[in-house]
Amino acid sequence: MGGINTGFGAWNPIAWTLLFLGVLIIGFFLRSLGRKDYKRGTDQTQPFLSGNPAPESPEALHVSGRNLYWGMIHGLAGYYERARKAHTGILSDYVAWFIGALGLVFVILFWIG
Amino acid sequence: MTLPRSFKRALWVFHIATGSCNGCDIEIVAALTPRYDVERFGIMLTGTPRHADVLLVTGPVTRPMADRLKRIYDQTPDPKAVVVVGGCGCTGGVFYESYNTVGPVDEIIPVDVYVPGCPSRPEAIIDGVVKAVAKLETLEKSGVSG
DSSP: OOOOOSOOOOHHHHHHHHHHHHHOOOOOOOHEEEOOOTTTGGGGGOOOSTTTTSSSGGGGGGOOOHHHHHHHHTTTHHHHHHHHHHOOOOHHHHHHHHHHHHHHHHHHHHHHH | OOHHHHHHEEEEEEEEEOOOOOOHHHHHHHSSTTTTTTGGGGGOOOGGGGGSEEEESSSBBBBBHHHHHHHHHHHHHHSOEEESSSSSHHHHHHGTTOTTTTOGGGGGGGGEEEEOOTTTHHHHHHHHHHHHOOOOHHHHHHTTTO
């Protein structure tokens, strides 16, 4: 069959192809159970947006990863505003932060003993 | 008109509140609770009109909702039935000829069944949905296209 068996896993292109075909057949079967009486070119094939009209541009419907974090960024706006200001992109600033933080750690260590 | 096989197996209902006081909406939810449990008959609420067979409409149709109600009706695949629940949706109720309502519902979309009441009882809502199905089945038998 031309397969590979490493002891940790197995690979067989024919078995994989058969599996892939099986999944395709099941997928098309499930799809065929759906309703076929939608009228194309009408609102029946438009996305449902709580009754609001669909935007002209498909990009307007795109939900990016940023949308998922919107609430967190909004909730922690105070922290993010300060964090953004600290991230200047200038190497000497980062080195200064590093030396400052290291100095603080040494102070704490000496303080505790 | 031919009813799809899925229609005969289960009835999926989409609920639209067009500015109701939520009294009728609560009664619709009550029809789903264990006391009435309409899901045992295959009647269940769906999250999108694109999967729905029946539209349950409540409220007197406020001005901003008229356009949305029309769009939701257009997005529901045929054949479909519209059931209006509550006095406000049926006639305008206490909001009749109010400056901010454009209803009743049948001024905006065609209605098949009216379920009056303020609010309507869950038994009446279930009866209304059953009447809507009966109407669709009659249309199917008579061969009227929907």
